[in-house]
Amino acid sequence: MRERFVWYVASSLALASIALTPARAADVAAGKEKAEMCIACHGENGISQTENIPSLAGQPDQFIQWQLVFFRAGTRKNELMQPIVEQLNNDDIRNLGAYFSSLTPPKGPKDDDPDLSEKGKQAAAGRRCASCHTDSYAGTKAVARIAGQREEYLVKALHDYKSSVRSGGGMAAMADVAYPLSDEEITALAHYLAHL
Known part of the structure; x- marks a missing residue:
């Protein structure tokens, strides 16, 4: 129970840090530039070609932002993501959310079963x-x-x-x-x- 409470407080504080920052319109071009570091794993145009790595193209803006905040706060853990998200500021997170949500989502392959x-x-x-x-x-x-x-x-x-x-x-x-x-x-x- 205590662990869940700590997780809730940490997540709330992380989300509050974005909410309390003066709102600026997200910059898709800046998000695209920042996303260069994401291509190696998440693929060109946000479509992953790597096993167990999700595609980000077409994900909802808020979903991307929240996941980055959870990774940055350490409430969601991934050894590859942690050092990357620690470098992101709130504007970077907003811009990445806007960029990935603007991309055409992957189309599922032909159903073989x-x-x-x-x-x-x-x-x-x-x-x-x-x-x-x-x-x-x-x-x-x-x-x-x-x-x-x-x-x-x-x-x-x-x-x-x-x-x-x-x-x-x-x-x-x-x-x-x-x-x-x-x-x-x-x-x-x-x-x-x-x-x-």
Whole structure:
């Protein structure tokens, strides 16, 4: 309980630091320039070609900003991201959010297993994924776009939520959704979403 309280306070302070900074319009061009450091992992134009690295193109602006704040605050952990986000100021975060949200999202590959996708579609309906991620799974505000995301990354993310390894953002909601999923359901759900 204490760990959750500390996480909440740290996240709240990190988000407050952005909220209390005088608002300026985000600069997409500056975001594109800053995103040069992201290409090696997240791919050209924000479309990842690297296993277990998410595509960022088309992610909602607020979602990108929140995740960067969570990484910077240390509430979301990743050994590769930590040294990068420590260098970002609030304007950088705003600009990166604006830039990545302006990019065309990845289109899912041709579905090579429609039966698995159907099982995934049923799992998505049963877990009410659309209630947060929208009917098209394009995400909104601080909720991730999951349509067309890398399949193995979705599997990893769901397993991380299920085991409480991943924190930040909708952790409680995602843990509630992921915990009862079987490995087969996770595989099917990831396949379905990745091929949208």
